[in-house]
Amino acid sequence: MIAARGLGGASLRDVAAAGGVTTGAVTHYFPGRTDLIAAAYDEVMGRLLDRLEEPDGHRELLATLASYLPHDPGSEAEWRVWLAFSAEALVNPDLAERHRAYYAAITARLSADLSPVQVDLLVALIDGLSIRILLEPQDWPATRIIATLTAALPILA
Numbered sequence: 001m002i003a004a005r006g007l008g009g010a011s012l013r014d015v016a017a018a019g020g021v022t023t024g025a026v027t028h029y030f031p032g033r034t035d036l037i038a039a040a041y042d043e044v045m046g047r048l049l050d051r052l053e054e055p056d057g058h059r060e061l062l063a064t065l066a067s068y069l070p071h072d073p074g075s076e077a078e079w080r081v082w083l084a085f086s087a088e089a090l091v092n093p094d095l096a097e098r099h100r101a102y103y104a105a106i107t108a109r110l111s112a113d114l115s116p117v118q119v120d121l122l123v124a125l126i127d128g129l130s131i132r133i134l135l136e137p138q139d140w141p142a143t144r145i146i147a148t149l150t151a152a153l154p155i156l157a
Contacts, residue, residue, distance in 0.1 A: 001014055001015050001018050002037070002040050002080065002081045002084050002085075003076070003077035003078075003080040003081050003084075004077075004080075006080075006084055007037060007084045007085075007087075007088055010033070010036060010037065010040070011033065012026050012027060012030065012032075012033060012036060015036060034092065034094065034095065037085060037088060037095070038094075038095065038098060040081050040085070041081060041082070041085040041095075041098065041099075041102075042098075044078045044081045044082055044085075045082075045102045045105075047078060048068070048078070048106070049102075049105055049106070049109065051067070061153060061156065062146070062149050062150060062153065065122070065125070065126060065149050065152075066145065066146065066149060068126050068130075069126065069129055069130055069133055069145060070130055070133050070134055076134065079130050079134055080134065082130075083130075083131065083134065085099065086099065103123070106123060107119050107120075107123070110122060110123070114156075118156050121152075121155060121156055122156055125149075125152055125156075129145065129148065129149075133145070
């Protein structure tokens with residue numbers, strides 16, 4: 001629901017209707033809207049952390065970076081949830097803390113063989129490219145994505 005309609009379309013009632021269940025069934029697991037949003041974000045970030053690996057060498061780095069970008073309906077939905085959550089975290093301190101914790105986990109995973117500056121550049125590159133790809137898909141064919149990642153590799157080295 002969040003990926004398709006944004007946070008505004010993720011009321012407990014909307015989620016219940018989409019799932020073919022009662023609102024009471026949803027509130028049994030998610031007492032409030034913030035709990036529902038946080039659970040969706042936890043799911044997306046859990047999937048990311050599960051597949052986050054330290055790349056070995058430039059060639060593998062390119063493939064690894066490309067795999068984190070929105071490249072199919074599933075990853076596009078995950079990035080839409082992340083983007084919606086990020087916007088909500090700007091005004092909700094509890095969600096902002098959760099957001100910071102996930103970025104700390106991502107940073108820790110990538111820090112084994114990369115410097116803090118390289119990790120920051122890598123995360124900023126993926127975040128920025130993902131937003132551009134979501135908002136301007138017609139302007140970001142695979143060739144442009146690969147060319148951009150390839151140009152960034154020396155900076156990350």
